[in-house]
Amino acid sequence: MLRLNNISKYFTGVKALQNVTLHFEKGIIHALCGENGAGKSTLMNIIMGIHQPDEGIILWNEQPVEIRNVQTAHQMGISIVYQERSLVDSLSIAENIYPVQTPVVKVGLIDFQLLFRQAQQLLNELGLTNLSPMTLVKKLSTAQKQMIEIAKAIAKTPSLLILDEPTASLTHSETEILFRILKNLKEKGVGIIYISHRMSELQKISDIISVLKDGKFVATIDSKTPAQEIVRLMVGRDLESVKKSTNVQMEIKLEVENIQGKGFRNISFKLLKGEILGFAGLQGSGRSAMARSLFGDEKITGGKILKDGKVLHLNHPSEAIDHGIVYLPEDRKAEGLFLHLSISENIFSAQLKKGFYNAAIADDVTLKLCKLFSIRTTTVRQHLRKLSGGNQQKVMLAKWLAQEPEIIIVNEPTHGIDISSKEEIYQLLKYMTAEGKSILLISSELPELLFLSDRIAVMHEKEIIGILSREEATEERIAALASGINAH
Amino acid sequence: MQLKERLQDRVFSLAASILILCIIMTFIFPTQFPTVENFSQLLLNLSIDTIVAVGMMILLISGMFDLSVGSIVAFSGGLAGYLMYYHDVNFIIAILAGLSGSLLIGFVNGWLIAIAGINPMIQTLAMMGIVRGLALMLSGAGIQNFPYNFIYIGQSKLFGLQAPVWYMIFIVLLFSFLVNRTVFFRRYYFIGGNERAAKLSGIQVEKMKIAAFVLSASLAGIAGILLSSRLGAALATSGRGLELRVITAVILGGASLSGGFGKIFGALLGALFMALINNLLIIGRVSGYWQEIILGLVLIVAVGLDQWLIRKMEK
Incomplete structure (x- = not known):
């Protein structure tokens, strides 16, 4: 035709x-x-x-x-x-x-x-x-x-x-x-x-x-x-897969007790140091709403958030960042990126320390991060608009990693990204856990969750309906739980 | 940087246009244009606009604007004049009162826009009317006979340039440094580019917005004091139409109504360019009616050229 x-x-x-x-x-x-x-x-x-x-x-x-x-x-x-x-x-x-x-x-x-x-x-x-x-x-x-x-x-x-x-x-x-x-x-x-x-x-x-x-x-x-x-x-080549390995250490980083807020309720879980805790569920099951509250973007109306055993009261994302919690939003373009600014300006957008801004130092740091994250660009002054989706996502990761966080919440990190960038992002996430950082991974791609997570929490109708260990988790089981069928 | 990229940098292209315009005018009007008196007068005329334009540039970088600045210029001069003339208040206290009044207006604007969520256009349009009314109440048909100390602020000279020009130069240099080099002011680019992402990057967007309106109103307040000192009178009508002139200058200077772009030097160059065109028309004895028409055309050509270049770059 x-x-x-x-x-x-x-x-x-x-x-x-x-x-x-x-x-x-x-x-x-x-x-x-x-x-x-x-x-x-x-x-x-x-x-x-x-x-x-x-x-x-x-x-x-x-x-x-x-x-x-x-x-x-x-x-x-x-x-x-x-x-x-x-x-x-x-x-x-x-x-x-x-x-x-x-x-x-x-x-x-x-x-x-x-x-x-x-x-x-x-x-x-x-x-x-x-x-x-x-x-x-x-x-x-x-x-x-x-x-x-x-x-x-x-x-x-x-x-x-x-x-x-x-x-x-x-x-x-x-x-x-x-x-x-x-x-x-x-x-x-x-x-x-x-x-x-x-x-x-x-x-x-x-x-x-x-x-x-x-x-x-x-x-x-x-x-x-x-x-x-x-x-x-x-x-054009075979992808080397990241080995299924774990970096979990027996130290509780984040403990959430019965928190509730707009769009989620009765959420309790523990996140260990170096752990990737996956969150599965349908759109609107409350995963993103919960993530936003853990980052201080929305307030919780009940329950407690403890980091390293201390209760946190978060009123604004800046306070969460101060406590070492960072968040990569789901909608990169609308919530995460400054498309009209350069890579190095984007990376320094989350710099909370007041004072003078030194473009030369910023460019230097950015250049190192670009190498570490294999962000492909001719110059760190390149505008974000001109990068591919995969490179944009890596810039976001780099921006938050430059903040030396302890807990990283990532929401749909590989949404609309090509395969080799995906693979690189998986490696980066794994690399972060090896550095002792903990990750909350929200994803709608089950293979991704199964591949990366140490445990997977499944949400349904604003609540956690079950937390599966790596051994228990299969695509069928997660899909069943996510649609409200509690298969014991 | 390539020439094409340079041309997209408004500060560069505007500076080049100004230079070319100056050279052409020197050839056409060799006796009238390149004289110290002409330039000193030209700079004096644009100083008030430029001081206000600096604040407006910061607002436009963060994706907002303020229509009430023209009224604030009349209000701050009016309040200071009212206190000095009718209540024999010391000139320093009168100036501080004018400035604090302006600052308060900026705070109300900022609070209602950032916290209560009123659209900046509507809020500042309303405030423009309210403050103009206040200015009329304060200065009525106009106040004159100010103490010498007050007049001195705006009418003294240094190295052949009038005081307002020096204030303008100081304010432009100060804010240019702050906006380029401090983390605080750089955040306005993030807010203007993507407000949601700015909040999720830990930026206190609401507080920053209030600060921007306070700053813009305060600069308008300073401009108002300088203007009434220079004229030796507080007029309820001063600063009428100034807001649109200033927004025009700032847009010419490279700002975008959707936010995220602009440099402080752009505000100065935008105002300078407009003053030059004005000067050209006066020296060339062109009817004053043409001034507005030509400035309108210049704005369209500048912004249109930009769009054309962007499209050309993408192809």
Whole structure:
């Protein structure tokens, strides 16, 4: 249906895409994978008409076409769900789904009855029967917003649908729903391009997988190909896995007794020195809310937090940092990074000591940290905006490690990050525990939790429903606990 | 640094434009433009605006702005004048009263914005009206006949330059140093860039915001005292329209309304550039009406050029 022949694209001397030839067919779910910077986004931008290829031809239904802008792409029947949100919070679900093709009555006014009916029908088709089209988008959870984003793309009845990391904010069960929707569309003959970093998903949903590396096409392979092999194609080498080891010392660092607050209750656990305590659970199960309270961002309304046996009263993150507790938030761009500032300024953003700022010393320290964390950049004055997701995440880690913390709370540390950066972050986390630091790891990726954690606490409906030791923990058990099935 | 990057640095490009403008004007008006009197007058005219612009720059770096500064200029001069004229208060106490009044207004602005969560535009717009009313009550049709000591502050000269120019130079140098080199002031860049991330980095965002409004109002207070001392009169109408002029200068100087960018020297250069254009029009005997039109066009061209360069860089 869509054929890209020998597409090349250059950005000020950098070859973003080189001679890429890819064919996308009707009724086939075609997965696209590659590390960050492999050229996936550029390719999608070319298909959507945001960028024009410097070389090569695009064929749509055997006809050569020129996609000049997004409107042209939409008219041709190509629709995309971006990683970033495009919804307007203050409008209803229905208005968000039909921003352009809004039904109107004769004089040009919006026909709300028809609009809501259309939207309801679409929501039903997608199995989102519990949502009313009149609900305002701001009242939805992140995952629900993602589903509306997908609904919006489908509402254009595309013949080619592109999804860029659609499951990044979805839980296990919501992912299942999405997959059902995609299979449905596929049977109707819609072509689907599916971009994701999650290997297990790619293999589950897609028919064929194409791999890009450094702007070049590597191979198109059957989705049954073993994951190891796909990763090797993407990275160009075998990944050395971190050994499953433990650095736990028998010394209680943090003890939480029965704390409660907005979004969580009855939380008790102990964190040992050098331990990685994993937190599993669905979106909204209270993990992030609890983490924010441990960092002093929100107040606790009951219970006690003890560090090294002393009770802490935290009113502001600065006090938590003072006590050696740091927090890497889940949403890097919104909560963690200063994209308009340089690497070294970002790293020194958490410097609490007042006094004079010396840019030369800051740059020096940053340079050392960049080496230690293998942050790939030409200069420490580079703006964060220009780094890849993986490098940005490493800058955040470096920023907090420069504070010499004792307890590190990390929330979804590898969200939307390419595989080799992921591996490096795992190594860094392990390295920190070897240094005697303790880690609270919140993650929605079960393999990651199982791989890193010494113990895993599972949260359900604002409470800890069970804490599993490394021996007890399996994907099935965690998934069962997280959905409220207490399997004793 | 490459030329392209240099061009994106507003302090550099503005300084270059000012230099070019000066050279051109020297050739066109060799007898009127490059004279000590002209420059001394030009600097005097921009000194009040620049002192206020320094505070405004810090607010814009942190992603906020203050529309009440123009009214505060009239209020602080008015309060000091009122106390000296009607109550024979010592000039030092009168000045301190004017400054503390301004500081208090800044605190109220900051508290209502940072703690109560009122939008800065709405809060300072309201305060602009309230404070202008207070200034009218204090100075009515205008107060004159100030003690010599008070007049001396704004009318004395040193090395051929009037006192307000020296105050301006001192304030610009001081704050330029503080903003570049102290951890405290550098935090405004973090707050302006990403407020949420700033809080999660341990920065006391609310307190910092209040401090920024207090600082901006205090600088406006100083400007008000200097202005009434220089004019030898406290007028209820002084500083009218100053807030928008100052915001224009600061934006020209490289600040962004969304926060996170800007340098103190940019505020000075922005004000200087505007004063130069003004000077050019006066010497060239162009009608005063053109002044506003040309400044509006200059602002659009400067910001538009920036956007164009950014887009060009990304391609």
